[in-house]
Amino acid sequence: MADVVIEPYNIRVSGEAGERLYDILKRAGVPFRTECGGRGLCGKCRLIIRSGNVTPPTEREIRLLGEDLVESGYRLACQTRIQGAVRLLVPLETRVGSLSVAYSGLARSAPLSPIVRKRLVDVQQPSLEKPLADADSLLASLNGERLDFGVEALRELPRALRRGSWRVTLSIWRGSRVIRVEPGDTTPENLGIAVDVGTTKVVVHLVDMNTGRTLGGVFSENPQVVYGDDIISRLRAALDNPKALEDMRRLVTGTVNNLVRTLLVDSGFASSEINAGVVVGNTVMHHLFLGVDVSGLSFSPFVPSFARPLELPGASLGLESVRMVYFPPVVAGYVGSDALADVIAVGLHLEDSPSLLVDIGTNTEIVLNTGKELLACSAPSGPAFEGGHIKYGMKAMTGAIASVSIEGDVVQYSVIGGVKPIGLAGSALIDAVASLLDSGILNERGFFNRDSSRRVRKSGEGEWYEYVLVYGEESGTGEDITVSEKDISELRLAKAAIASGVRTLLEHAGLDAGSLEKIYVAGSFGYSIRPENAARIGLLPDVDPSLVKQVGNTAIEGAKLMLLSEDMIAEALRVAREMKYVELSASPYFRRHFAKSLRLG
Incomplete structure (x- = not known):
């Protein structure tokens, strides 16, 4: 090494x-x-x-x-x-700069009452007549207000009092616990981080908790991908090898540390410490971040080790510069605190008519507000939307085809960055399949009509037929970029998991898609799709496109709301208690809906 x-x-x-x-x-x-x-x-x-x-x-x-x-x-x-x-x-x-809008999202406003407040205190010095302990001298200066001290704050207190000439700034966690003591007046600087630990990506935003302003955001691929693209692979790895669980914990916390360093450097706070963090993620990512045994999530009835919120020192988690971290509650085995954050960000629980939230990703969370209660489920949609298992699939970055329109042999497309294309983003795959259906080149079972276009040909492997989207002379690689029946099969499986989850929740509630008055599509991928094409292939309910609102990464926005408002923490706790989880594998409706959802359209 x-x-x-x-x-x-x-x-x-x-x-x-x-x-x-x-x-x-x-x-x-x-x-x-x-x-x-x-x-x-x-x-x-x-x-x-x-x-x-x-x-x-x-x-x-x-x-x-x-x-x-x-x-x-x-x-x-x-x-x-x-x-x-x-x-x-x-x-x-x-260097990757600030996050694009696909990595932030819609969020409602909330009263500013941050999880950590700073307070400047003038402390009466001890004397021979009143030889009070330092902590008692500080408490006596608070006019009867009672505060607890974290051990780090107690370690800092003596030096801070004397270096600050008995004037210190306290960082107070959730109104009752002193977590940091600094000499002099440092009240203008009160930094926090919001963290969304996804199966594919880790997103971190740096926030000024005094003002509520986001100072910057960065993301990275989740390095746990070395143990598999999906959560099932990672669960299996953790069960097969106890060292893998610790390694996955170390990988993701190390990534957060490095993203925080990047944010501090880029925002001009290189030597600063972070007072607070709020971390959200699906239940598997939540457990892996904490290094908690995942056996309960691996076998029926798929229960978490614990579901309640946690408040932990950052150092105990391996987070180098974060004093305290809040983990919101998880809802169930496969509906985590990221889905809860989604709901809080858009205010889904406040709707008084049927509405739906779908957070599309490797693991897709679906929450239905029936108008009376919240129902939630999770669909294992896999990595196809991020380019996984798609021959020319790639993430939505420079060189990726972002959108496609096909009429017979005529293909029009747009490329991120305006360069020659080198691959296909998930949004373009949906566009392509929708257009091929409309053109009669593809049937609803995912097979090409062989003589429908000169662009349809036998694949190089000889097992599938494929459609040439971009010929080699137009591409950045010199290779043809194609969509094959095998690629479409992967897309059908992914979209069927999501569509059948939606239909199952609607049937549990005694509703149909026509009763929905609003559909929130969350997640980085969900922000980039065309709702009408997603509906055409059967990924989303076939409703008036004006009812569909693409809201971006609402998980990170919900985490920020909880970082900045104690009211939102209390609201999230109420929502978590009231949300009803539907386990799809136990639902009498799911298998029937899944079989039907495999058809395109």
């Missing part, structure tokens, strides 16, 4: 000889540009090698970077492997 130091964040990680810098950065949770997904096509994952032993430049690097840049120390993370200790710099042009 060799040390790899990553500047300007001063992140130190271990790597194995022969390991790509690309994989080391991903594992460390450092966000950086990688438009082609590490395939050596885009030349965007530029790094500067400060010192150390790495493999020589490849021909591809020299072609993409040019000899001058290579000679000055520039390399591509996807092409460079370590051979010993390395110190490198992620240059400005390679």
Whole structure:
């Protein structure tokens, strides 16, 4: 093993000889540009090698970077492997900046009453006549107000009092517990983080809790992906190997640490500490973040180890610069605090008529407000919407086809970043299938009508037929970009899981899709789709498109609301108690709906 130091964040990680810098950065949770997904096509994952032993430049690097840049120390993370200790710099042009709107979302307003408040206190010095202990002197200065002290605050108190000439600033957690003592007046700085731990991505927002303003946001792939794309694979890994559970905990907390460092550097608070954090995620991610045994989630009846909210010191979790962390309650085995945060952000529980929230992801949460109560379920939709198991699938980044329109042999498309396409985002896959259905090229069972278009051909593997969206001379890779029947089969399974979950909840409530007056589509992927095409393939209920509201990452917004408002914490606790969970595998309706939902449309 060799040390790899990553500047300007001063992140130190271990790597194995022969390991790509690309994989080391991903594992460390450092966000950086990688438009082609590490395939050596885009030349965007530029790094500067400060010192150390790495493999020589490849021909591809020299072609993409040019000899001058290579000679000055520039390399591509996807092409460079370590051979010993390395110190490198992620240059400005390679860093991922503030999150786009797809990684934030809609949120209602709430009264500002943050989870941590700061208070300036002038303390009476002890004397020979009144030799009070430091903590007692501080409490005596609060005019009878009673506060508890965390151990870190007690350790800081003596030095802070004397360095601040008996004037100190207290950070008070939830109105009753002193978690930090600083010399002098530091009340203007009161930082918090909101964290959404998804199966695919980890999103962190830095927040000024005094004003409620979001100072920045970054994201990274969830490094637990090394144990599988979906939560079932990770559950299996944790059961098969006890060390895997600890490794997954360490991977995700390390990623949060690195994202926080990135935010602090980019926001100008490099030497600051974070007073508070609120972490949300599905129940499996919640347990893995805490390193809690997941046996109960792995077998019927799929119950969590615990569901109540938690308040823990950040240090106990391995979070380096976060004083206290709040984990909202989870609802059930497969409906977590992220779904609860979704509900809080959009105010679904406040609707007085039937409305639906669908948070589309690798694990899709569905919540139905019947007008009288909340019903919730979870659908294992898998990674297809993020490009997983799709031959030319990729995440929605530069070079990905974002939208498609097809009429016979004529294909029109848009590409993120305005460059030549190198792959297909999930939103474009939905567009393509909807258009192929409308054009009569594809049937509802997911098979091509063989003679319907000159773009339909036998796949290279010979097992499937495929439709050529982009010929090689137009693509950024020189390869044809296609959609195959195998790809469409993956999409059918994913959309059927979601559609049957929606239909099952509606039938439990004695409702049909026509009774819905609002549909919230949450999640980064949900923000990018065309609702009419999602309805055309049967992913969403076939309703008036004006009823569909794409609200983005409401999980992170709900976490921020709880960070900034004690009222929202109390509201979330009430909603969690009142929400009724429907286990799809035990529902008499689900299997019937799933079989029907496999058809497109």
